[in-house]
Amino acid sequence: MSKIRILLIEDNRILRDGITAMINKQRDITVAAVSDGRDITLTKARAVKPHVVLMDLGLDSQNSLDVVHSVKKEFPGIKIIGMGLAPAQSDILEFVQAGAEGFILKDATVEDVIKTIRAVAGGETVLPP
Numbered sequence: 001m002s003k004i005r006i007l008l009i010e011d012n013r014i015l016r017d018g019i020t021a022m023i024n025k026q027r028d029i030t031v032a033a034v035s036d037g038r039d040i041t042l043t044k045a046r047a048v049k050p051h052v053v054l055m056d057l058g059l060d061s062q063n064s065l066d067v068v069h070s071v072k073k074e075f076p077g078i079k080i081i082g083m084g085l086a087p088a089q090s091d092i093l094e095f096v097q098a099g100a101e102g103f104i105l106k107d108a109t110v111e112d113v114i115k116t117i118r119a120v121a122g123g124e125t126v127l128p129p
Helices: 013-024 041-048 064-074 089-097 110-121
Strands: 004-009 029-035 052-056 079-084 102-105
Touching: 004 013, 004 041, 004 110, 013 029, 013 110, 029 041, 029 110, 041 064, 052 064, 052 110, 064 079, 064 089, 079 089, 079 110, 089 102, 102 110
Parallel strands: 004 029, 004 052, 052 079, 079 102
Antiparallel strands: none
């Protein structure tokens, strides 16, 4: 079985590097590309053909919902998981309505993040309680 390829979009370098290191320790998941949100997400998605886009809900450089819409329009098969520190329920709902299949809080455990990635890649929808 091939690894689950992730495109990680996070504008905070420490979080981006930490999440990448955490994911790349897994045998079945790899971060194929990273973005700080300023570069062209669709270009990266075309290049690495990720199974899952893991992205920050609160990007400074662009609207996260616009990114979800753009990715889903061009790549309807790519699964999207949003991440946020303390989002309002309405923010999560908007994200899902835009096409995201999952959402994880940034204070989740490593195990929960990995479990969410695997579940969403496998076709499930995963949202915080």
